[in-house]
Amino acid sequence: MTTMQNVERVPAQQRSAWREFLYQVRTLRSQRWGNLWGYVFVAPALILYLIFQAWPIVRGFYMAFSDYRWIIPETHGWSSFNGLANFREMAQDETFWRSLWIAVKFTLFYVPATLILALFVAVMISKVKNSKLAGFYRVVSYLPVILPVPVAMVVWRSIYHNEFGYLNHFLERVIGIGDPPNWLGSPQWALTAVLIVTVWMSFGQQALLFLIGIYNINIEQYEAAALDGAGGWAQFRHITMPGLKPIFVIVLVLSAGVLGTTVEMMVLFNTGGGPAEAVLTTGLYAFRTAFEVGDMRMGYAAAMSLVLGVISMLLSGIVFRLLRTERA
Amino acid sequence: MLHRSLSRRQFLKTTALTGAGLALVACAPAVAPAAEGQPSGGEKKEVRVMLSSWAVNEVPFDQMAQEFNANHGDIEVKIDSSDDTTKLVAQVASGKVDWSGYGIISPFLDIVANVSSGLIQPMDELISVSTEEGATTLMEDMIPSVRADASYEDKLYIIPYSFENITFNWRNDYFGAAGVSEAPRTWDAWYEAASAIKATSGDAELIPTSFVGALWTDAGALIASALEQPYTSEGLLDWMSEEAIAALEFYRKMVAEELTPPHGFDGWFESFQRGKVASVQAQSSRGVWGQNIHGKDKWTTSVIPTMREGTGSGTVYWGNGLGVVNKAPYPQEVVDFYVFAFGPANTNFQKAVIQSGKTPVYNSSYDQIINVEAEFEAYRWMSGMRDDVTNSLPVPRNTFYLIQHNAYAKRIVEFTDDPTMTAEQCAQLIFDDSMAEIEKQQVQ
Numbered sequence: 040m041t042t043m044q045n046v047e048r049v050p051a052q053q054r055s056a057w058r059e060f061l062y063q064v065r066t067l068r069s070q071r072w073g074n075l076w077g078y079v080f081v082a083p084a085l086i087l088y089l090i091f092q093a094w095p096i097v098r099g100f101y102m103a104f105s106d107y108r109w110i111i112p113e114t115h116g117w118s119s120f121n122g123l124a125n126f127r128e129m130a131q132d133e134t135f136w137r138s139l140w141i142a143v144k145f146t147l148f149y150v151p152a153t154l155i156l157a158l159f160v161a162v163m164i165s166k167v168k169n170s171k172l173a174g175f176y177r178v179v180s181y182l183p184v185i186l187p188v189p190v191a192m193v194v195w196r197s198i199y200h201n202e203f204g205y206l207n208h209f210l211e212r213v214i215g216i217g218d219p220p221n222w223l224g225s226p227q228w229a230l231t232a233v234l235i236v237t238v239w240m241s242f243g244q245q246a247l248l249f250l251i252g253i254y255n256i257n258i259e260q261y262e263a264a265a266l267d268g269a270g271g272w273a274q275f276r277h278i279t280m281p282g283l284k285p286i287f288v289i290v291l292v293l294s295a296g297v298l299g300t301t302v303e304m305m306v307l308f309n310t311g312g313g314p315a316e317a318v319l320t321t322g323l324y325a326f327r328t329a330f331e332v333g334d335m336r337m338g339y340a341a342a343m344s345l346v347l348g349v350i351s352m353l354l355s356g357i358v359f360r361l362l363r364t365e366r367a
Numbered sequence: 368m369l370h371r372s373l374s375r376r377q378f379l380k381t382t383a384l385t386g387a388g389l390a391l392v393a394c395a396p397a398v399a400p401a402a403e404g405q406p407s408g409g410e411k412k413e414v415r416v417m418l419s420s421w422a423v424n425e426v427p428f429d430q431m432a433q434e435f436n437a438n439h440g441d442i443e444v445k446i447d448s449s450d451d452t453t454k455l456v457a458q459v460a461s462g463k464v465d466w467s468g469y470g471i472i473s474p475f476l477d478i479v480a481n482v483s484s485g486l487i488q489p490m491d492e493l494i495s496v497s498t499e500e501g502a503t504t505l506m507e508d509m510i511p512s513v514r515a516d517a518s519y520e521d522k523l524y525i526i527p528y529s530f531e532n533i534t535f536n537w538r539n540d541y542f543g544a545a546g547v548s549e550a551p552r553t554w555d556a557w558y559e560a561a562s563a564i565k566a567t568s569g570d571a572e573l574i575p576t577s578f579v580g581a582l583w584t585d586a587g588a589l590i591a592s593a594l595e596q597p598y599t600s601e602g603l604l605d606w607m608s609e610e611a612i613a614a615l616e617f618y619r620k621m622v623a624e625e626l627t628p629p630h631g632f633d634g635w636f637e638s639f640q641r642g643k644v645a646s647v648q649a650q651s652s653r654g655v656w657g658q659n660i661h662g663k664d665k666w667t668t669s670v671i672p673t674m675r676e677g678t679g680s681g682t683v684y685w686g687n688g689l690g691v692v693n694k695a696p697y698p699q700e701v702v703d704f705y706v707f708a709f710g711p712a713n714t715n716f717q718k719a720v721i722q723s724g725k726t727p728v729y730n731s732s733y734d735q736i737i738n739v740e741a742e743f744e745a746y747r748w749m750s751g752m753r754d755d756v757t758n759s760l761p762v763p764r765n766t767f768y769l770i771q772h773n774a775y776a777k778r779i780v781e782f783t784d785d786p787t788m789t790a791e792q793c794a795q796l797i798f799d800d801s802m803a804e805i806e807k808q809q810v811q
Contacts, residue, residue, distance in 0.1 A: 110483040110766070112460075128807075200634045202572060203641065224633030226780060311773060314630065315780040332773065333766045333808040335480065 102341035109335030125342035134324060135343060138312075141230065142298050142320040142347075148234055150294045157242040157290070158283075161249035162275065177250065181243040188240070192306040195236050199223050223307065226317035233318055236303045245290045252286035253279060284362055291358045295351040298322075321347055411443040414697045414704060416468035416689070417455060420448040426528060427719050431708035442697075444704050456486055459693050467701035470689030472525050474516050475583070475762040476769070482519050487690035489522035493702040501712030508711040508729040510753060516761040517686050526702075527686025528709040528716075529725030532756050533588040534682070535671045536654030539664065541568065541575075541645035550669035554589075554617045557672040561626040564645050576621065576646040577639070580632035582772040583683040583762075584649050586779065589614035591683050591760070593674035601805075602763035604771060606798040610674055615782065615790040617674075622783045630783050651752055655724025668748045670755045681759030686728060718743075726752050767805060774800035 072078075105119040113119075129135050160180050167173040183191065198205045199222035207219040222232040260278050269277070304318050305326075312319025312327075321343055329340030418428060423446060432444040447466070458464045472481060481487045494502055506514065506523070510530070517525040535550055535557075542548070545564040551557040561575035568575075578585040582604075591597040593610035605611055621627045628635050638644050639653075642661050647653060654668035673679045689705060691698050709716050711729040717736060720727050726749045727733070733750050737743050762768070774797045782793040 110480045112483075112485055115460075196637065200637050201629060202634055202638060202643070204634075221629050221633060224629050224780075226784070311776050314633075315784075316773075316777045327773070332769050333804065336807070339807075 099341050100345065102338050103345040104342070105338045107336070107338035107341070109329070109337055111334055114338070119338065121338070125339050126346075128339065129342060129346065134316075134319070135321065137316075138319050138321040138324040141318065142322065145230060145234060145318075145320060146294070146298050149237060150291070152234070152238050153242050153245055153294065154287075154290060156238060157245035158249050160242065160246040161253055162279065164246070164250055165253045177247070180246050183240045184243040186240075188302050188306055191240060192236070192303065195307065196223070199232055224314050226313070226315040229308070229313040229317040233304050233307055233313070236307065240303060248286050248290055249283060252283040256282040288358060288362045291362070292355045295354040295358070298347055298351055298354075411441055412697050412700055414442055414444045414468070414700045415447050415466045416444060416470070416701060416704070417447050417449060417451065417466045417692075418468075418689070419471045420450055422471045422687070423448045425723055426725070427716070428708070431713075431716060432704070435704050435707050438707070439703075442700050442704075444701075452486075455692065456484060459485055462694055464692055464694045464696060466692050467695035467697045468689050468705070469692050470525075471687050472690050473685050473687060474519075474525060474764075475685045478517075478519050478524060479764055479766050481690065482524060485693050487524050488693045488695075488698065489524055490526070490691050490698075490702050491523050493691065493699055494523070494526075494706065496699070497703050497706050499703050499706040499710065499712075501710035502706045504712075504731075505706060505710050505729075508731050510728055510730060510757055512684070512756055512759055512761060513686050513728045516684065517688055519764055525686060525688035525690050526705045526709065527688035527728045529720050530684055530686045530728055530756060531650040531652060532682050532684035532726070532752055532759070533584050533591075533648060533671055534651040534654060534752060534755075535646065535648055535669045536651070536657060537646035537667055537669065538644075538657070538661075539667055541573065544568065550667065551672045552676050553672050554674055558617070558621065558626070561621065561646070562624070565624075565626055568645075570643075572638075572641075572643050574628055574635070574638050574644045575626045576648070577627050577635040577644050578618075578631040579635055579647065579649045579653070580630075580776070582768070582775045585631060586611075586614055586618055586775060587771075588648060588671055588683045589618065589674075592671050592679040592681065595678070595680055597680055597760070598763050602765040602767055603798070603801060606794045606801075611794055612790045613674060615779075615793050618779070619783055619790070623786070630780050651726055651749075652724045659724075663745055668752070670751060681755050683762065684756045684759055685762065687725070721746050721749065726756075766808070767801065770804045770808075771797070771801045774798075774804070 101120075103125060104122060105117075106114050106121045106124070107119055108114045160176075164173055164176045164180070167176060197203075199207075201207060201219075201221040201224055204222070206222065210216040210219040220228040222228050256278060260282075261274055264274050264278055298321070304313070304320065304323060307313075308318055312323050325340040325343040325347075328343070329335060329337045416428075416432075423429065428446045432446050435444050436442065452469075455464070455466055455469060458466070469481075469487060472478065472487070491506075494505060501508075505526075509517075509527075513527055513530050514523065516530075517523055517527050537550055541564055542560060545560065545567045547560045547563060551560050557576065564573070564575040581587075587604060590604055590606075590608075590611045593614055594605060594608060597605055597608075597610075599605050618631060622629070622631050628638065635644060635647065639647060639657070640660060647657075648671055651668050654666045657666035671682055691701055695701060707713065709720070711717070711731045714732075714736065717727050717729070717732040721732070721737060721743060727737075730753070733753050737746050737749055778793050778796045778800070781796075782788050782790070
């Protein structure tokens with residue numbers, strides 16, 4: 040049996056025409072496709088990806104251009120294709136635009152608040168010399184991330200309760216505010232309330248990423264800077280911040296997802312969008328449209344989700360463009 | 368010489384041979400299958416029932432399954448609290464279904480969606496041929512209005528094991544201290560009782576009365592109780608009726624005078640748990656929750672106060688029940704299980720339901736257990752609920768509840784926050800929002 044190795048061992052001038060042909064074919068195949076066995080080994084992961092990631096995306100994309108309604112089986116096929124009708128409806132849907140504005144407001148506050156808090160905590164922990172104490176702080180800051188959301192929300196509901204809440208008790212009795220906010224019941228305060236909870240639940244993850252970044256910065260840079268007379272702020276500005284640029288990219292790109300909704304919103308306010316729909320983000324509105332209301336219009340909800348996805352992709356693209364480094 | 372390691376060629380050969388072997392095995396014809404939906408000889412029929420996890424915790428479905436299995440050697444009912452409706456719907460669409468039963472179904476939320484999407488099938492014929500004890504009396508024994516609620520287009524799709532109705536749950540001690548010994552029967556009496564509690568309690572944290580923040584429990588129940596026919600021909604609440612306007616005005620008066628939490632319901636549950644709510648208009652099970660938390664003698668459950676005594680269409684109610692999955696492998700067996708487990712003949716189950724604070728759906732449970740047995744004296748208030756529900760109208764069969772609820776939930780907060788908004792404007796906004804959303808539901 041002719042193998043690649045056999046062919047290669049025979050000097051070129053002694054090969055028959057047939058062998059030469061085989062050699063050329065295999066060389067070409069090898070150059071273009073590499074080792075075919077590699078594909079076999081990659082196949083299981085690829086198949087899973089195609090079934091559970093790629094297909095839902097394709098299906099969702101199609102649904103965005105159809106009048107798919109969950110409770111009407113006749114709309115589930117290809118015949119429900121309705122072109123751009125969902126997007127035309129969206130353009131005139133006041134609730135959609137209001138929910139998008141709420142989502143944008145939420146994101147505009149959430150991203151910087153989480154970023155600043157996470158960076159601050161990471162820098163503080165990195166300054167702790169005692170390794171056990173640093174480990175303790177890392178665990179404490181990460182704890183909200185691993186806490187089950189329902190449990191955390193029970194705690195926060197107790198904190199926010201308008202009559203018995205710890206927060207209002209503190210504001211009333213310690214600070215002396217006579218009429219503290221109705222955090223979960225007032226349309227004016229509901230978004231702030233959920234923002235605080237969301238930041239609390241997610242800053243630990245970002246702090247950990249920043250901490251990894253800080254630990255990867257060569258300590259000699261700080262020592263050299265200190266010798267040159269650079270103070271703490273100068274070191275942070277000129278060494279830590281540039282060193283964390285790749286981490287900023289990751290954190291900002293991951294944050295783009297909050298434009299949709301957060302699970303905290305759903306647990307604190309159910310899916311109704313809070314008092315007078317004050318926290319009805321586009322993600323919640325899409326969920327309500329797809330899974331709760333009326334015919335369960337999944338086609339329209341998919342269209343809204345597609346728009347959200349495109350916005351998130353654009354934001355990620357801008358982040359990559361602005362903060363591009365060799366490493367990220 | 369014995370080689371302990373494989374060469375690359377040997378490894379690839381072995382891998383290829385193993386892969387080919389597995390492929391051949393996979394392609395081999397299966398053992399001759401039993402007839403569609405039937406087990407092969409000697410095997411038990413596995414009747415799987417998908418149930419919401421909360422229901423499994425509340426009601427002894429598992430125990431009922433075990434008892435049923437013990438009495439039926441060829442059947443094994445398995446209660447599955449996986450809550451995987453999406454998978455079930457996909458299976459129904461594909462035609463190969465693992466589950467035979469499905470619940471919990473609350474008709475006002477689910478029945479139209481479940482029937483329209485093909486998830487459940489009618490069970491009248493299956494009940495009529497069931498040989499289980501109680502099968503022949505099940506339909507007749509069921510409270511007629513509950514049976515109507517469990518039906519769609521004159522076919523029974525759900526066997527309810529209990530019903531929920533909106534009731535007035537009140538604390539005897541707080542009401543008694545304010546000199547009120549009976550549940551208020553009208554809105555005026557309710558207002559006076561709440562005002563008296565506020566004036567006399569001396570406890571700033573005590574909330575005289577509360578709503579719970581859902582359409583059916585709050586303004587929906589007020590409107591239903593005020594009108595002989597609370598629903599329009601389109602199947603919406605009659606928002607533009609005088610009684611609906613009066614209900615909204617009454618609601619705001621209670622909120623404005625701080626007889627309720629802010630907006631009527633903010634933080635009500637935490638206050639309720641702490642024993643700081645004197646009364647709440649909600650499902651009857653909330654009164655039982657109160658009894659479990661604060662003591663059986665503390666809470667009484669009564670029919671809701673109405674606009675004018677002796678008028679109106681009763682209250683809002685619905686059954687909690689289970690259906691038969693479309694294309695189920697064992698539709699008859701699962702109906703047999705339902706009849707056995709929560710049919711009228713199973714008094715043990717009926718007693719368990721009553722003791723869990725749920726109101727039973729069969730007249731015989733009231734006539735032979737609640738009103739007769741001394742052990743169930745504490746639950747005699749349920750008889751009043753039975754009478755109330757018997758005289759109440761079922762909620763229209765449509766998908767409009769959540770549409771109206773969303774509109775109501777939004778506007779009631781604005782209404783109670785903005786003293787310049789009139790009740791007519793609020794009602795109009797709720798109606799307009801609902802109609803706009805319903806308009807979107809029309810397939811183009």
